[in-house]
Amino acid sequence: MDIVTLAPYATFAILLLALLNFLLNMKDRRNKQEIETRKNFLNHTAWTNEGDINSQEFNFITLRIHDISSYIFNGTIEYHTFEDDHIKNKNLVFYFRKSSGNSIYITVRETNGYQEFGEHKAKLKRINPELFHLNFKSSIFRRKANFDFQLPSELKIHPVDGYKVNDDSNSNHDKKLLTNDIINAISPERNYDKVKELLGIPDKTIEDHSVFEDDDIRKDDKQITSDLYFLKNAYLKVTTLDKVSIYSLTVFGYGSDISLPDIHYIGEISRNESSVAIVDEEMLNGARFASIRTMRDSATAIQHRIGPPFYKCLTYFVHGYIDDDEDYNSLIGREIIGFCISDGDMSFYIYDYEMR
Structure with missing residues (x-):
């Protein structure tokens, strides 16, 4: 074959290599995002939306992380809501499901201290190292999954002071x-x-x-x-x-x-x-x-x-x-x-x- 005949094949090979290189770079970028997101989130053992002056929410949560050294970490969520001029408290637990890019996915269940029931899916999306967007989504199996109260659809949470893992004063x-x-x-x-x-x-x-x-x-x-x-x-x-x-x-x-x-x-x-x-x-x-x-x-x-x-x-x-x-x-x-x-x-x- 002469050069003219091989030219289209060479062009195709170059484009294919460029595409593969692009895909590999994207995968590497997402892996780095995932590592950085987990690091930012697990760098604090407690997060809350309390004190957010831009929020119109009257519901407050404190999310506490346990087993931060484990890949499959878990923790508790203290949920406080105002209903009929009264403060109501709910205790929840959560379990890590997966992470992808700048998002972490968790499963949330209600607990009374010795039993767990109901189920919600939630996503934590990193906005910056000190701010995450928390989005709750009900399970599609509504009769089995719904709680007897309504979780807020979305919140912005930030670290609770004094709970930074690598802070020497709190180590x-x-x-x-x-x-x-x-x-x-x-x-x-x-x-x-x-x-x-x-x-x-x-x-x-x-x-x-x-x-x-x-x-x-x-x-x-x-x-x-x-x-x-x-x-x-x-x-x-x-x-x-x-x-x-x-x-x-x-x-x-x-x-x-x-x-x-x-x-x-x-x-x-x-x-x-x-x-x-x-x-x-x-x-x-x-x-x-x-x-x-x-x-x-x-x-x-x-x-x-x-x-x-x-x-x-x-x-x-x-x-x-x-x-x-x-x-x-x-x-x-x-x-x-x-x-x-x-x-x-x-x-x-x-x-x-x-x-x-």
Whole structure:
């Protein structure tokens, strides 16, 4: 064949190579976008739409990411909405499905602490490293998938201050691990100075109040002070009445499960199939109860007195508040999210705003 005959074939080959090169470059670009999008999103463990002055929404969410080191990460969504002049709180969980380019796709389900139900699909689209567009889409299987409330169709979310993963001031690298030995060493009635000796300076120090309203300490002209520690595996609140001795310890573990300590005056704890600590019928016998309800918190306190020789009070905290006329048996099976060991009747919860 002469050059004239080969020319069309050469032109076609050049065009084909150019097309393949274009497609490969596009794929490489999308892969880089995907990596960068995941990095930006997982660089903060909490995102919210609260504080967006340009938004007309009266619904607020806080999305908290767990297992950030895993490719298939998951987490929780706290959803707060105003309905009929009342604030209603919903607890949701989400699971990573896939990512593509500058978008991350998740599955969202409602939870009551021990069961998951309903299903929505959602897409997180990166606008910039500090801003994502969150779009909710209902499943096509509407009878099985719909929640008993309406999620907003779309929101813009930004990082919550203090939850940046690679921020040295918030890094877990130098934080201590809460162990049974530490809990025993700083248990109620121990010296208050022992806490700083073992754990250092607290992340926060606040004035506090008991979840049981009839325990108001002001009648004794004493001020309740609580120190908060954001440890590697848990939130810890140490409460004192006189800054001499420890009155109580409150522990909330990270993630969806709470590891109750190996303390001799805590009895056997029931667990579900996923080994999550849950409320059983025995835990309700002889207990007193208090509902905890704020714009971002919804929980119930279950308290027991522990007799001789320990003379302590143990309070379990579980997901979801109960109304005054609601049967306490509705708490059976709910997940235990934390506990408080105290020297008296007062018990102290760790509120969402205190974790910020």
